[in-house]
Amino acid sequence: MQWTDQAIVLGMRRLGDSSAVLELMTAKRGRHLGVVRGARSRRLAPMLQPGNRVEATWRARLDEQLGLFTIEPLTMRAAKLIERPLSLFALQVLAGHLGLLAERESHPELHGAVDSALDSFAESPGPSALAIAGFVARFELAFLNESGFGLDLSRCAVTGTTEGLVFVSPRTGRAVSGPAAAGYEDRLLPLPRLLFGQHGANDDRRAIDEAFRLTGHFLDRHIYQPRALAEPSARRELLTWIGRELAGSEPRPGLNGG
Template sequence: MEWREEAIVLGVRRLGETSVVAEVMTRARGRHLGLVRGGRSRKQQPVLQPGNSVAVHWRARLDEHMGAFVLEPLELRAARLMESGVGLNGVQLVAAHLRLLAERDPHARLYDGLQIIVDHLDRPELVAELMLRFEIALLEELGFGLDLERCAATGQRDDLAYVSPRTGRAVSRDAGAPWHDKLLTLPAFLADAATASDAESLAAGYRLTGYFLGRHVYEPRGIDVPDARAGFLSALRKIGVAA
């Protein structure tokens, strides 16, 4: 069994004296693990850094085996990503998000989102919104998508201001007014593509996705929120991108 595909490195772990197990994300084959012989060598270590794009050749005797990777560099971003807290925490956070998915399940939409994020991690003003939209897409891929297009109570599409913490559906300002203290804030830029995000609305957006990730993903699985999420948001706050 074998295949070849482009991938983005998510992480590695040591195996023996000279080898590593590499974790990559591919478009057609999802998150995939493979043995890299000699992965701890001076030649391979720069290639196997999270955020790098590589050409992968995977081979195994049977499809269900972990198999072995031969990796060739395509784009080495790691040195640039490590220059800032946003970049360093951002690449760790998006990798942690992808580990919530079953191994080898294809998620082409998330792979495309990952590609855009790693290309823009040195631009905090862009990646702040990109990562938030990635979290929304992740919830959808996990089966917990939010309905932010129309009011759950009236069906209207304009003046959406809240999200029900119970259903994940949007609620208009008027319909939600009597219960506004029990509803989550829906940032205007998530409901209206013509509205730009700012520090306050981004912070509200991350509170929104954080709530549903906690409720539907972290708490049921008995796992903690990744430290990289707090680190990423803290790095954004330090430079004034998020409140």
């Protein structure tokens, strides 16, 4: 058995004195593990850092075996990503969530979105805190959907209208319009405009808090709790650094430079 694919390095763990089990998010084959011999060598160690884009060739006698990876570098962006705490914690959040996907299940949209975002994160000066926050929140929404727990934010769960949607049911994950929510507002979650690339002037912090509160609620309910996991510390650190940059940094571009 053999294949070659582009991939994002998610992480690795030591195996013996010089080898490692490498975890990749591949473009076509999803999350995949394999052994890399000599992973701690001067040549290989730099290219096996999380966030790098590599070309991976996997070989095994049988498909169900762990197999061996041969790795070639494509985009060495890990060093750039760790220069800025915000991009480092964003990388850790993204890689951590991708690492919860079932092995060898294809998720090309998640791979493509993260791969493009990491290119943007590694640029200088890099995207704004708001742009990074918006991407991570939308990624978490997409990750929930790919995991089988998608939210329906397109129409009101009560009336079916597609207008005036301002809340989300914490139980069903469906949107609720303002009139339909009358009297129940305190039991519902705000529908974050940031998830749709919208927010009012001077409300960046509120928009971010609402977005991460919504995705965090459903991640905890459907992903963390069933696995007996706590919220990743990197997610909390990401929010901390977003707040710091909003409070004191100079303006930065969006993910696409705008």
